[in-house]
Structure formats: C-alpha cells, structure tokens
Amino acid sequence: MQGNNLLELAGAISSGAVRVVDLTFTLSPDFPVIVLPPEFGQAAPVRIQEISRYDGRGPAWYWNNITFGEHTGTHFDAPIHWFTGKNLPNNAVDTMPAKDMIAPACVIDCSAQAAQDPDFLLTVPLVEAWEAKHGRIPERNWVLLRTDWSKKGWRDYSNLGDDGAHTPGPNPDVMKWLVEERGIIGFGTETIGTDAGQAGHFEPPYPAHHFLHGGGRYGLQCLCNLDQLPATGAVIVASPLKIQNGSGSPLRVIALVSST
Amino acid sequence: MIEPIKPPRRKNPLLRTRLPASPPRPRSRTSHGFTRAAAEGRFMLQRCEACGAFAYPAREACPSCLSSGLTFVDAPRRGMLLSEATARVPSDVYFRERAPWRIGLVRMDCGPTIVAHLHADCVEGAPVRMSLQLDKSGQAVAFAHPEGETPNMADDKQWREMTADPKFRRVLVTNGRSVIGQEAVAALKAAGARTVFVGVAEPWRPFAGEKLLRGQDGIEIVTLDAADEKSAADLAADIGGKVDILVNTTEYVRPGGLLDRRGTSIARDEIDQAYLGFINLAQAFGLAMRMRGADGINNSAAWVNILSVYALSNWPAFGAYSASQAACLSLSHCLRAELRPGGVRVMNLFTGPVDTEWFQTVPPPKVAPRAIAQAIVSGLKGGLEEMYVGDVAEEIRQRLAANPKALERELDR
Numbered sequence: 112m113q114g115n116n117l118l119e120l121a122g123a124i125s126s127g128a129v130r131v132v133d134l135t136f137t138l139s140p141d142f143p144v145i146v147l148p149p150e151f152g153q154a155a156p157v158r159i160q161e162i163s164r165y166d167g168r169g170p171a172w173y174w175n176n177i178t179f180g181e182h183t184g185t186h187f188d189a190p191i192h193w194f195t196g197k198n199l200p201n202n203a204v205d206t207m208p209a210k211d212m213i214a215p216a217c218v219i220d221c222s223a224q225a226a227q228d229p230d231f232l233l234t235v236p237l238v239e240a241w242e243a244k245h246g247r248i249p250e251r252n253w254v255l256l257r258t259d260w261s262k263k264g265w266r267d268y269s270n271l272g273d274d275g276a277h278t279p280g281p282n283p284d285v286m287k288w289l290v291e292e293r294g295i296i297g298f299g300t301e302t303i304g305t306d307a308g309q310a311g312h313f314e315p316p317y318p319a320h321h322f323l324h325g326g327g328r329y330g331l332q333c334l335c336n337l338d339q340l341p342a343t344g345a346v347i348v349a350s351p352l353k354i355q356n357g358s359g360s361p362l363r364v365i366a367l368v369s370s371t
Numbered sequence: 372m373i374e375p376i377k378p379p380r381r382k383n384p385l386l387r388t389r390l391p392a393s394p395p396r397p398r399s400r401t402s403h404g405f406t407r408a409a410a411e412g413r414f415m416l417q418r419c420e421a422c423g424a425f426a427y428p429a430r431e432a433c434p435s436c437l438s439s440g441l442t443f444v445d446a447p448r449r450g451m452l453l454s455e456a457t458a459r460v461p462s463d464v465y466f467r468e469r470a471p472w473r474i475g476l477v478r479m480d481c482g483p484t485i486v487a488h489l490h491a492d493c494v495e496g497a498p499v500r501m502s503l504q505l506d507k508s509g510q511a512v513a514f515a516h517p518e519g520e521t522p523n524m525a526d527d528k529q530w531r532e533m534t535a536d537p538k539f540r541r542v543l544v545t546n547g548r549s550v551i552g553q554e555a556v557a558a559l560k561a562a563g564a565r566t567v568f569v570g571v572a573e574p575w576r577p578f579a580g581e582k583l584l585r586g587q588d589g590i591e592i593v594t595l596d597a598a599d600e601k602s603a604a605d606l607a608a609d610i611g612g613k614v615d616i617l618v619n620t621t622e623y624v625r626p627g628g629l630l631d632r633r634g635t636s637i638a639r640d641e642i643d644q645a646y647l648g649f650i651n652l653a654q655a656f657g658l659a660m661r662m663r664g665a666d667g668i669n670n671s672a673a674w675v676n677i678l679s680v681y682a683l684s685n686w687p688a689f690g691a692y693s694a695s696q697a698a699c700l701s702l703s704h705c706l707r708a709e710l711r712p713g714g715v716r717v718m719n720l721f722t723g724p725v726d727t728e729w730f731q732t733v734p735p736p737k738v739a740p741r742a743i744a745q746a747i748v749s750g751l752k753g754g755l756e757e758m759y760v761g762d763v764a765e766e767i768r769q770r771l772a773a774n775p776k777a778l779e780r781e782l783d784r
Contacts, residue, residue, distance in 0.1 A: 140599040143575045152636055158643070160600050265575035272577075 120367075127370065132345075134334045134364040136261070138177075138184040142333075143269040145182060145303050146276065154180030184361040187351040188305065188320070188330030192358040195325030202327065204357040211329065212350040214296045216253040216366065217245070218340045221279065225258035229270055230309060231279040235288050245342045250294035253331070253347050256281065260301040261335035269303060280307025283318035290326040297329035299347075299364075301337060305330040331364060340366055373491055373523040376531075378539055378565065379668040391664030391714045392465040396508045402429035404443035405511035409503035410756035416446040416483065427483035448501045450479040452493050452515060465507065468665075472529065477501060477515050487513035488529055492521040504533035504754050507664070507714030509707070525752065534754035535673035535716055538563035540615035545570045545597050545652060548578045550727055551677065552620040554744035559618070560589060562748045565669070568610055570595030572602070597621055597648035607655035612663065614656055618675040618747060621648050624729035628690025641695040649676075649699050653706055664713030673716040675747055676703050680721040680764040683771055686782050707756075718750050723763025736762050 123129040136142060140157045147153060157179040163169025182188070190196030191203045201207055219241050224231045233256055238248070248254060258279045260268060270277045280300060281289075289295045298305050298319055305319035315321045323330055331349055346367040351360040382388075398406070408415035417426045419433035420440035432439050455475035461467050473489040477499055485501065493499050499515040506512045514533060517524070525536055542559050546552045547569035556567050568591050569584055584592055593610065596602040597619075623644035625637050632638070660671040681689060682696035700719065707717035724730040726737040738761035746760045759765045770778045 140596065140601060141573075141594075143573070146576065153640065155636065155639065155643075156596075156599070158599060266577075269575045271575075 123369075124367070130339075130368045130370055132336050132339045132366040132368055134336050134347075134366055135185040135362075136333055136335055138179070138361050141265070142184055143265050143303055144180070146269070146271060154182050156180070157183050179361060181354065181357055181359045181361075185333040185335070185364060186331075186359050186361045187349060187364075188324065188332070188359045189351070189357065190324040190327050190329070191356070192330075193317075193320045193324035195321050196327060199327045202324075203354075204351040204360055205353045205355050207329075209350070211296060213346065213348050214251055214253055215249070215343070216255050216299075216340065216345045216347045217241075217248050218255045218257050218337055218342050218345065220257045220342070222257055222259040222338070225260060225279045229277040229279065230307065231258070232282040232307060233280070233285050234282050235285050238285060238289070241342075248289070248293045248295065251296045252293075253297050253299055253349075254289055254293075254295050255299040255331075255334065255337055255340070255347075256301070257337040257340075258301050259338060261333075261337070270308065274309075275311065276303070276308030278302040278304075278308035280305065280310055281319050282307075283313050283315060283322075286318040286322040290322045290328055295328060297331060297349075298323055299331035299334050301332075301334050303333060305332050330359075334364060336366075340368060344369060373521070373526050375523045376526045376539065376668055382667075388663065389468075389665045390662070391507070391670075391712065392468060393508045393712065393714060394465045394506045394510070394512075395463065396510055398510055399429060401431065402511070404429060405503050406505070406509075408443065409505045409511040411758070412502075412750075412753050412755045414446055414448045414501060414503055415443045416479075416481070417441040418444045418446070425479065425482045427479070427485050447479070447481050449518070450477040450485070450499050450501055450515070452476070452489070452495050452497060452499050453478050453484065455489055455493070455495055469528070469532070475515060477513070485513045487515040488533075490514070490516045490524065490530055491527050492517040492524060505716065505756060507532060509711050509716075509756075535616060535718075535751045536562075537616060537748060537751055539565050540669050540672060541566040541568070541610075541613050542616040542618060543568045543570065543593075543610070543614045543656070544618045544620055545595060545648075546620040546622060547571050547584055547592065549620060549622045550580070550740040551622060551725065551743055553580045553584065554740045555618055555620055555747055556584065556590060558741075558744035558748045559616075560587075562752070564616075565589065566591060566613070568593050568614070570597065570606070572596035572598075597652050598643045600651050603648075603651040603655035607659070611656055611659040614660060615663075615669050615671045616673045616675065616751065617652065617656055617660065618677075619649065619652060620677060621645055622677075622727075623695075624689065624692055624727070626689055626692075626729070628687045632691065638691045638695075641692060642698070645695045646698045646702065649702055649706075653702075653709075657706065657710060660715050661710050661713030664715050671713065671715055673718055673751055674706065674710065675718045675720065675751070677720045677722065677743060677747075678703070680723055680759065680767045681782075682721070683767060684775065684778050684782060716754065716756060718747075718756055718758065720746055720750065720758045720760055721764045721768070722760045723767065738763070 160176045162174045164173045189204045190199050196202050306317045310317045349364045351362045421438035422436040424435040453476040458472045466472050475489045477485045477487050493515050498518045502514050503511050504514045537559050542564045544555050595606045663671040679696040681693035682700040685693040722738045724733045724737045750758045759768050
C-alpha cells in the first residue's frame, strides 16, 4: 500500500465517506462486571477518584485517579488470559503484534434468536448459513456476534439467576471450528465475556476462552453499536493498553465503515 | 403528662435553618469517668475504697474521709427529687434556645446529691431513676427519669436532646444487600422512622430479601456503592439534606491473615469497602448532617457504625479483616470529633462473629443479625456511644481491659 492511500482514508474519515462507529461502553463504576464465586479473587471494580476539580486541590485543573481490573468495561482478552494460551509467544497485551490491532470483521446477526432465548448459542450450521449469504469468513478476520444485548438495562444485561448468568454466546464446536477451520483473529460479543453465561457447564468449560486463547487469538467483549455495522467490510481498531504482561485491558474499540 | 410529638411538617423554605449550638463542654479529666459510663449506658459514681462512701461530683479525694482512693463503680440509680428549678432565660445560647429548661437536685439513695436534667414527668418529692447521658457536646450529664413508665415518655423534649430516637426521623441504611442491613431496616421502621433509605450497590446483581424491601411504605431503595466516591456523592446530592440518622452497614468479611493469602487484592477490597467506603460516606453526608443538628424534630442526630470487636485486638484467623476494622474504629473517633459541633452522635456497635455466611465455619456463639438491629435501635433510643452486642464482644472487651497481652496470645489459636 502506498502512503497516498492512507491519506485518502484519512480524507474519507474526515469527509464522512468512511464512518467511525464507537463500539465502546463508557468505563464507569456502575457497569456490570463478571461475577465469580466470592471465594475466588475478584476483578477490582472501576473506581474514579477526583484529584482536583478547579478547586483548592488544584485550582486550574481537573483530573482523576482511576483503578480497575484488566477485565472491566468494554475490554480485550489476550491469549495469556487463559491457561490454554499461557505458553504461547507474544501472548500478552504488551507483546502482541501491533498489526493484530487492526483487522476486518464479519458480523453475524443473531439478535432475533437472542431475543427469544437468553441462552441462545451460536453453532456451526448457523455460521455456515451466514456464509451461504455473505461468503466464507476470511482468515484473520474478527467474528462479532450481534445479539443486541448491549441495549438492555444492566439487570437484564447481566441476567443473573440463582444458577448463574443466562446470556448468549458460542457453543464449543463453533469456537473450535472458527479458530481451526476459518483462522479468525478473534471473537467479539456484546455480553460480559466472549462465552455464554452458562459456558462453565460446557465441554470444555468456557470454549471461547479455551479455543481462542489456545490458538493465540483474541477476545473482545461488552461491545455495543454492532447494529451499525455491515455483515462484512467493517474494519476494527482494537488496541489495548500496553500493560506489562497484561492479560487484557479496557480499551476504545472503533469500527471503520464505508458509507458507500 | 407529655404530649406526643407530631410528625414534622415539610420545611419552610423561607426560613433559615438554625445552626446547632452546643452546651458547655469543659470537664475535668477525672469526670470523664462519667463520660465513659454514659457512652455505654452505665450509671457509675466514684466510691471511696477506704470508707465506702459514694461521691459526686467527680473529686480527687473522698469528702468523708479524705482518702484519695476514689474509683468509678456501677452505682444504684434510685434517688429522690429534692427540688426543681426552671431556667427561663438562660445566658447560654444552647439552653436559651431550648428554654424553659428544667433542672433539679436529686438526693441519691446511695448518698450524694446530684444536679440533674429533669424529665418533664419528674415531680418534687417523688422517687426518680438516674442515668448518665451524653449531651449535644458529647459530655456526660446526669438525667433524672420518673421511676415508672409514663405516657409518651420518650417524647420528652429534654430527653430527646440526649438521644437519637428514630421516631419520625429519616434513616439511611447504607447496605441493604446484607441480612444485617435488612434487619436494621425492619427494626428502624418498627421504631417509628419516617423513611428508611436503603442503599443497594450494583443493583444489577440480584440478592436475597430484595422482594421484601421493594414496594414497602416508607422504605426507599436507593443506589449506593459506598466504596465508589461518585456513587456516594450522587446519592448525597439527592437525599443528603434528609438523612437524620446514617447506619453504616457496610459488611465485607473475608478470612485469612497475612501469610496464607497471596497478594493484596483481597486486602485492597477490604480497605476499599470498609475504610474508603466510610470516608466516602462521611464526605458525602457528614457536612449536611453536622449543619442540620438543630433542624427541628427530625434534626440530624446520629451516625452508627457496626464494627467487629476484633478492631480492638487482632484475631489472626480473620487478621486482615480485623485490621480493616481497626482502621474504621480509628476513623470513627475522628468522625465523632468532627460531627461534635453539630451535636450529631457517632455510635459504634462492636460484635463478635455474626451468624452470616462468611463466619459459617466459626462455632457458636454467634450474633444474630436481628440482635444487631435491635441493639441499633435501643442504642439510638438510649443515646449511647459504645455498645457490645453478644457474648463474644462483651467478653473481648472485659479481657482487653484485664490484660491486652493475654488476649493477644489467646486469640492466636
């Protein structure tokens, strides 16, 4: 690619010919986090503490101290997050190749099924049906599962029952297949976690984490505005914070979408 | 005969809110023996170790035999009202605003004569029952009650100055997700609180007992994550001027000490919830409470903390938790001093292990959450500052007073 193509892209973004869609929730203390049994270590919630706000603590400036776990808000999962990816090279957010931070996306719309069934699971036949319509998923593409889950209120969004969370996600077969047969770069969801709410009971447990990270691929979760993306052709920019040996990080995820 | 107090009307926005005044503060160091007794709801007088005579006021030598061996001991409460006087135009601002104010001389059955504030139903020549109370300056004063029950006796104007009765007051229970919080809500409502605001953090997370709290008259669920600075500030922006009593029911119990834990993330959560949560609540609600200390019938009156008795001496099995509680105890003394100009009391309830999930493997005796809730109400009604709820807490207190080193060794089991 030559430099002037990049300038064309910049011009198209500026003119609106290429739309920039923000796929990120605001990082705030009230956003739901993953719920683990309380005897396990917990992700620190997002905290925002004022240092000063044009007051006696700092008369002309406003700033905050922030603390949060690596897996809070709209966030990125690196291969080192899961035991299956623990020995891979360059498996943390600080060592992963920067070029993996920009990649095209295939968006599979399952919002109708998810509206009917909170435990809806994406399967290989469903993806094959999508491919019949939109073409084979190219290698090194993100697959984003659109469920419209991000439009729910927080309680329905986390949808916790006394038997755990009930939120949609992929089944084990489709995750293995997407990683091994389609060579995807990563998998993204609107829900808390790349896996379904009940995925702890699957074989293997948490198949999205298991196969994605075992294959050196990435996860994105708590995405929003997936309904503004075309089935194919959007380009995702997802660059996590460069945390030393980090397993993931909250980040700003944007999609570039051609208006034509 | 006391007229029952009436539910307060809404505030007249044309009138300035009266600022709290304080009764006189100075006391001798010796007379803080009364302060200690009043804080715990005990009635203590000095007694001579040599001749056995009771003395009042606090002295350095026995008025009967001049021995210097005077010790504060629990004393019989019965006396007789010798005479009463009504101050109609006192020079002190606090009493002037509350005049007429009745005081009297009480001849104790055990000997001394005491100048006391009088309940309105005390009559000259009749027997009275004495107590020591903390006034709006936090200092001990003697208070005379009629010997028996009289109608509406808790509504007495002078008595209400000595207490923080929940009746007609608006209460914030900061954590309604816990059993203790929910029992506190029920007990405060039963005690006549007009509104109980119940804080619920992370409202997207369901919790046991939620249905009972919702849709009840006079109970309002509010979003409050005390450990989150903004959440506390946001709630105070809504209801900060309507919180007359704040009951801090933050509960974050995790087992373990130092060496059997890895890293600091649990300790950080403990500090986040208990200590920083306390600071956030104080900074969000404290100023308005201090300012509203004389705001009519439902003036702001009290702040309640529920603390582990292991704040006083570390229990290594819950060692890091004990430390977080010790930090909160220290902070409570700071808050007490800072709320003092508003006449707002800070009451600490100390408990041993509570009959809740995180103390599951701890053998009985454990404190029932309901007992804590009842203690909150009785402490507020009695105007107390320190309460030890349950056998374990009381025992720790006594052992600590007897020999702190022995207690330290014995908790290490």
